[in-house]
Amino acid sequence: MDFTEKTLNSQTVYDGKIIKVLKDDVEISDGTKAFREVVKHSGGVVVLAIKTQSPSSALQAPSPTIGEKDRSVLFVKQFRYPMKEVLLELPAGKLEYGEDPFKAAQRELEEETGYCADNWTDLGFVYTSPGYSDEKLYLYKAENLHFTQCHPDEGEILEPIEIKIDDAIDMINKGEINDAKTLCAFFRSKFI
């Protein structure tokens, strides 16, 4: 089946800071004409960071036999203006122009939680809203964490929070965590 859609004309209807919006006239493969509204986004990164030490045993070396119950995931609590709600999400952020996704992931994890990680695993990418947006999020797992300090972006008010892996999965399944990128990173990681 031929799925191609050919761009006949492209018009920028909004050119903002985080997004740009196009309205394109297209020709569908069956010859009919239509228009497509497209949100252009620079893409972003998402980090599933796993902490093996409890806050009270920060000086203890991580044990190779540590179980899931001793492992926590770093989340951030943040007001999300589009839905006017405080959401629990994995640390994430948008790519700066031309930025390498892996470097961005390292930067965002440290900015939002204060942690650096020694071990990183590539969990691929997802498209968040392929019907109308080109946003592509690169997912990473980060392990062997060590604390430096938080320094969030200006205008970004967030609270880092640690949640045990099993509790986080329960919260996802109960609908207490509803952020799509967070579910995607959990799915692609090997906990499940």
Next chain:
Amino acid sequence: MDFTEKTLNSQTVYDGKIIKVLKDDVEISDGTKAFREVVKHSGGVVVLAIKTQSPSSALQAPSPTIGEKDRSVLFVKQFRYPMKEVLLELPAGKLEYGEDPFKAAQRELEEETGYCADNWTDLGFVYTSPGYSDEKLYLYKAENLHFTQCHPDEGEILEPIEIKIDDAIDMINKGEINDAKTLCAFFRSKFI
């Protein structure tokens, strides 16, 4: 911590068919001023539809002891204009104004795949891009399918395809399926 952001002024910068875009001036809880770009979307539905009968045994009654290897998930292959790629996604569609999500899920499954389902399970919802969009997707699992006929929307060219559950999970983990809503529905369902 007070996360609230107060709207000082709201401006519609684009009012289209699928999306509307706002540019709002806000006051953050620390007193600083900022602006927020918001994509308004009517929301949508996603259906993880599970077929227990193989195409060659359509007349055979479903067996309660059927294993994962005998169960398939209905996908649709579709050209996604924002990334100019053909993607594999679960059947999905946007809510019409005021439409009940469950009714929309039934409608979209039949429109896109030709199947109706007798058993439906609510899998909650996700926010696809909470940083800049209010899009909320309601997730459902559909079982006990029976074929009627496909009647996709005008201008919607798609190909339904059945994939064994285990193969679909492999494809997600290998990065061959990268649609966020699809991963979310799989996570919330009980296969994993």
